[in-house]
Amino acid sequence: MRAKREFRxxxxxxxxxxxxxxxxxxxGMTVLELRTRVDAEIDALDEALRALKADGLIETDTRSNDQVVLVPAARVVPDGDEDDPPSLFERLRERLPF
Structure with missing residues (x-):
């Protein structure tokens, strides 16, 4: 599943x-788990996390074992009916380096 279109x-x-x-x-995911899923340098990942946190798009949650995980804000998660295929523009944007 992908984030809502308005956040892409x-x-x-x-x-x-x-x-x-x-x-x-x-x-949720720990920062280390995110590192394995996101193909980016640590500085770029840190900058992205900082920007997303500042914009209220991600939240932190502490689990019972004192492990801090990151979760998406509820407004970022698409509703069940938003599984539309990506538009032509979105597919081109993903393939071409803009």
């Missing part, structure tokens, strides 16, 4: 982070 016009690393977190759902 962000930096490539930010979109990759949102998609990974949305796919995992309320279970």
């Amino acid at each position: 016009n962000r930096d490539e690393t930010q979109v990759a982070v949102l998609d990974a977190l949305v796919e995992r759902g309320s279970e």
